[in-house]
Amino acid sequence: MAFELTFHGAAEQVTGSLYVLRAGASTVVVECGLIQGGREAEARNADPLPVAVDSIDAVVLSHAHIDHTGRLPLLFKQGYDGPVYVQRATRALCEIMLPDSGYLNEKDAEWENRKREAKGQPLVEPLYTREEAEQSLALFEGLGYGEPTTIAPGLTLTFHDAGHILGSAIVELRYDDEGRERTLVFSGDLGYHESPVMNDPATLQHADAVLMESTYGDRQHRPYAETLEELGDVFETARAAQGNIMIPAFTVGRTQDLLYLMAKHHDEWRLDKWHIFLDSPMGIEATDAYARFRHLYGVQLFETDSRQPDLPNFHATRTTEESMTINEIRSGAIIIAGSGMCSGGRIHHHLRNNIWRPECHLVIVGYQAQGTLGRRLVDGADEIRLFGDTYKVRARIHTIGGLSAHADQQGLIDWYAAFDNRPPVYLVHGEARAQVPLLERLRSELSAPASIARYGQTIAI
Numbered sequence: 001m002a003f004e005l006t007f008h009g010a011a012e013q014v015t016g017s018l019y020v021l022r023a024g025a026s027t028v029v030v031e032c033g034l035i036q037g038g039r040e041a042e043a044r045n046a047d048p049l050p051v052a053v054d055s056i057d058a059v060v061l062s063h064a065h066i067d068h069t070g071r072l073p074l075l076f077k078q079g080y081d082g083p084v085y086v087q088r089a090t091r092a093l094c095e096i097m098l099p100d101s102g103y104l105n106e107k108d109a110e111w112e113n114r115k116r117e118a119k120g121q122p123l124v125e126p127l128y129t130r131e132e133a134e135q136s137l138a139l140f141e142g143l144g145y146g147e148p149t150t151i152a153p154g155l156t157l158t159f160h161d162a163g164h165i166l167g168s169a170i171v172e173l174r175y176d177d178e179g180r181e182r183t184l185v186f187s188g189d190l191g192y193h194e195s196p197v198m199n200d201p202a203t204l205q206h207a208d209a210v211l212m213e214s215t216y217g218d219r220q221h222r223p224y225a226e227t228l229e230e231l232g233d234v235f236e237t238a239r240a241a242q243g244n245i246m247i248p249a250f251t252v253g254r255t256q257d258l259l260y261l262m263a264k265h266h267d268e269w270r271l272d273k274w275h276i277f278l279d280s281p282m283g284i285e286a287t288d289a290y291a292r293f294r295h296l297y298g299v300q301l302f303e304t305d306s307r308q309p310d311l312p313n314f315h316a317t318r319t320t321e322e323s324m325t326i327n328e329i330r331s332g333a334i335i336i337a338g339s340g341m342c343s344g345g346r347i348h349h350h351l352r353n354n355i356w357r358p359e360c361h362l363v364i365v366g367y368q369a370q371g372t373l374g375r376r377l378v379d380g381a382d383e384i385r386l387f388g389d390t391y392k393v394r395a396r397i398h399t400i401g402g403l404s405a406h407a408d409q410q411g412l413i414d415w416y417a418a419f420d421n422r423p424p425v426y427l428v429h430g431e432a433r434a435q436v437p438l439l440e441r442l443r444s445e446l447s448a449p450a451s452i453a454r455y456g457q458t459i460a461i
């Protein structure tokens with residue numbers, strides 16, 4: 001009986017993860033991620049899924065990031081009503097992120113239809129709605145790490161801590177084919193061992209085939225101590241200038257890393273003079289999930305028995321009214337707000353109030369895609385447009401590159417090297433430029449049977 005896997009996404013690219021596993025008569029979809037990166041690529045999200053919905057027996061998702069989960073509501077919309085296995089904390093995060101993704105789809109469709117209506121063209125439907133995303137959550141079954149669970153005849157799923165974001169998992173799938181056991185291990189997104197909050201990724205010793213992410217397969221992260229020093233310098237310069245600090249941040253992971261680092265280095269960075277605002281309803285909800293699942297990582301981020309971050313002068317501004325009170329502050333506010341690439345959200349209001357003031361600072365802590373406002377600011381734009389007006393960029397822009405949630409090249413090599421039988425390894429979730437140097441090192445240093453996963457390719461395990 002066959003135990004095989006076909007690559008239908010994140011092959012020679014990062015986003016849109018989707019793999020189809022066949023184990024005997026059963027079909028399992030592993031990951032159901034959204035394709036991201038510009039209009040043309042994103043239009044492909046509406047393409048028919050590569051597998052008939054009524055033939056799917058189970059779905060497994062490694063973690064809550066939208067490039068791994070964002071097409072799940074579409075599968076539900078098309079009639080899938082079987083189980084979706086996730087780590088328990090991933091379920092909590094998906095309750096926040098998938099409805100938001102549905103809401104963004106509705107907004108996109110509305111925007112597109114306004115243009116189409118004017119031209120007399122047929123209207124489009126959102127990929128899925130907020131309501132459909134909410135309904136799809138009923139299919140989710142949360143599992144703990146290290147709990148083997150039978151998900152199809154002869155097929156056992158075990159999650160292991162991937163150390164990437166809260167609830168992130170390495171997916172181990174073991175198939176017992178009439179006494180002959182075969183194991184597939186999928187890395188999911190692997191964490192960076194120096195990142196402050198999450199544990200190190202778990203290592204496994206045996207597999208018959210490995211799928212490994214390769215986002216930073218061409219890169220060595222700089223020493224973490226340097227990143228902390230840079231952050232400390234920003235706070236020092238900003239204190240002397242007496243303005244505000246804006247930090248556009250992603251909801252999950254980066255935001256909680258920042259809160260933890262500010263608490264840990266509070267005295268050293270002399271943060272007692274600052275008020276720290278988390279001005280993002282989604283960021284606040286995600287931080288609350290980090291509080292509820294605090295047993296899943298090794299540091300103390302919250303006050304004992306409380307969901308309040310263990311950080312003096314911290315304010316979570318949930319409502320619009322609370323958020324607007326920040327507009328009056330001219331000096332001494334650290335404002336963490338979405339969106340992470342400044343492409344929308346409350347950060348626009350803070351940019352409007354602060355970007356033209358030379359005493360203010362904008363601190364970029366995450367990747368800024370081509371075409372986003374965040375990228376234009378990093379690239380040195382002298383003015384930006386917000387709410388129909390033009391603003392001069394006079395605030396100082398700092399880019400802090402070292403806060404990655406992904407393993408670097410050495411981290412990936414070390415994770416694979418823990419397998420004592422040197423199984424075939426297929427690189428996924430990376431661009432060719434990142435995959436080739438990693439492939440070469442895996443082959444030359446570890447004699448690994450390594451290859452780059454090709455779109456549509458099927459491997460036997």
Ligand SMILES: [Zn+2]
Pocket residue numbers: 063065164189
């Ligand atoms: Zn991820």
Ligand SMILES: [Zn+2]
Pocket residue numbers: 014065067068189429
């Ligand atoms: Zn990813």
